[in-house]
Every structure is written in structure tokens, then in C-alpha cells.
Amino acid sequence: MTDPNRPFTDEERQGLYRAIHERRDVRSQFLPDPIPDDVLARLLQAAHHAPSVGFMQPWDFILIDSVPVREQIVAIFDQENEKAAKNYTGERQHTYRNLKLQGILESPINLCITCDRSRGGEHVLGRNSIVETDLFSTCLAVQNLWLAARAEGIGVGWVSILDQQQLANTLNLPEHVYPLAYLCLGYVSEFLDQPELQKKGWRSRLPLEELVHGNGWGAPSDNQELRSILTDRPDQAG
Numbered sequence: 001m002t003d004p005n006r007p008f009t010d011e012e013r014q015g016l017y018r019a020i021h022e023r024r025d026v027r028s029q030f031l032p033d034p035i036p037d038d039v040l041a042r043l044l045q046a047a048h049h050a051p052s053v054g055f056m057q058p059w060d061f062i063l064i065d066s067v068p069v070r071e072q073i074v075a076i077f078d079q080e081n082e083k084a085a086k087n088y089t090g091e092r093q094h095t096y097r098n099l100k101l102q103g104i105l106e107s108p109i110n111l112c113i114t115c116d117r118s119r120g121g122e123h124v125l126g127r128n129s130i131v132e133t134d135l136f137s138t139c140l141a142v143q144n145l146w147l148a149a150r151a152e153g154i155g156v157g158w159v160s161i162l163d164q165q166q167l168a169n170t171l172n173l174p175e176h177v178y179p180l181a182y183l184c185l186g187y188v189s190e191f192l193d194q195p196e197l198q199k200k201g202w203r204s205r206l207p208l209e210e211l212v213h214g215n216g217w218g219a220p221s222d223n224q225e226l227r228s229i230l231t232d233r234p235d236q237a238g
């Protein structure tokens with residue numbers, strides 16, 4: 001058995017930061033190649049090892065490879081995306097309509113990660129005050145899977161332009177199970193070097209130093225040394 005207190009080697013630490021910084025939301029670059037079962041199992045294990053409130057583990061994993069089911073999801077997406085496009089006018093709407101925001105059929109497999117809101121019974125440790133902590137926990141499972149996938153060379157795209165009730169009906173979810181994340185998974189032709197929305201001029205990454213406050217909202221931190229290095233990626237410093 002390995003010692004859980006052994007320090008991470010430099011290489012292990014760099015690998016983790018690399019997965020974090022080079023993870024991308026993928027829509028356009030999927031290849032049709034299937035994901036081998038052992039790789040898929042590792043991704044699901046990574047998700048299942050996420051933290052969860054009261055160790056509730058509220059997630060289930062619905063693997064969707066059926067083309068007819070995925071076509072139904074695309075129809076839900078098209079309907080919601082049309083509504084979303086109408087939130088913009090002029091050039092902005094034109095840009096929106098030219099964004100590719102899902103790879104449901106291009107990817108070889110889709111995965112819906114759900115949150116069973118009743119798992120663990122009526123009183124889940126840590127969930128008595130903030131009831132949404134089951135949803136937060138499930139988001140952490142998504143992120144674990146997303147990072148593990150990046151390390152495996154697999155792209156993940158989150159599709160949320162979907163009517164939740166129609167999605168739940170299509171996947172036959174019981175009433176107490178919430179479809180938290182609809183994900184497209186597959187190998188990719190390339191990982192972009194920056195978020196696709198940034199590359200296409202939709203929105204840019206905010207400067208971290210503007211987001212770090214001291215002792216309350218809006219007050220810049222007094223820690224000048226910290227402020228001066230926030231512009232660099234700390235894993236690449238020195």
C-alpha cells in the first residue's frame with residue numbers, strides 16, 4: 001500500500017496543474033473513436049471520488065450511446081438555443097448563432113451526471129442549512145471527471161442549453177433525480193490553447209487580481225506581494 005502522506009513529486013504536481021489549465025470545454029473537435037471501457041471506468045471512478053456533503057454521493061451516471069436518444073436531446077437543444085439566440089440583437093446575435101455549443105452527435109458517447117436529492121435519507125450531515133449542497137457535490141464529481149478526462153486525452157463538453165424537464169423525461173428520470181450535467185465525451189483532433197469563447201471574441205478571462213479581495217467585498221487585499229504575483233500562473237513561477 002502506498003503512503004498517503006508522501007509528498008507529490010514535482011512531476012505529479014505539474015501534471016495536476018497542467019490538467020487544470022489545459023482542460024477545455026470541447027464542442028467542435030470530437031473524433032468518432034470509441035472510448036475504451038477501461039478508460040471510461042477510470043473517468044467514472046474519478047467522478048465517484050469527489051467530495052460530497054455528508055458523504056452523500058448523490059450522483060448517478062447515465063451513459064448514452066443511442067443515436068435516437070441523442071437526436072431527441074439535439075432537438076431539445078435546438079429549441080432552447082433558438083430561444084437563447086433571441087436574447088441578443090445585431091452583431092452579438094450573429095456571433096452567438098455562429099458559436100457551436102454542443103457536440104452531442106459528433107462525440108461517441110454522452111454522459112448525464114444526475115443528483116439524487118433523496119439519497120442518504122432526510123437528514124444528511126452538513127446539508128441541514130444549505131440544501132443545495134447535494135447539487136454542489138455533484139458539480140465536483142463533474143469537475144473530477146473533466147480533469148481526469150483531460151489527462152486521458154479525452155475532451156468533455158458540458159451542454160446546458162436544455163430544458164431540464166424535457167431532458168429528465170427523455171432519460172426516464174424519477175422525480176427526485178435532477179439531471180445536473182449533460183456531457184459529451186470523446187477523443188479530440190486538438191485541445192484549444194484557450195477557451196473557445198475567448199478565441200471567438202465572445203468573452204475573455206478576467207484578471208485574477210481584480211477578483212481577490214481582503215476582508216470583505218470590494219476591498220483590495222493588503223497583501224502586496226500576493227497581488228503582484230497573481231498575474232502569473234503560480235505553477236509556472238520561478
Ligand SMILES: Cc1cc2c(cc1C)N(C[C@H](O)[C@H](O)[C@H](O)COP(=O)(O)O)c1[nH]c(=O)[nH]c(=O)c1N2
Pocket residue numbers: 023024025026027100101102158159160161194195196197
Ligand atoms: C455549468 C456549465 C454549463 C455550460 C458550460 C460550462 C459550465 C461549467 N459550458 C462551457 C463553458 O462555455 C466553458 O467552460 C467556458 O467557456 C470556459 O472554457 P473552457 O472550459 O476553459 O474551455 C458550455 N459550453 C457550451 O458550448 N454549451 C453549453 O451549454 C455550456 N454549458
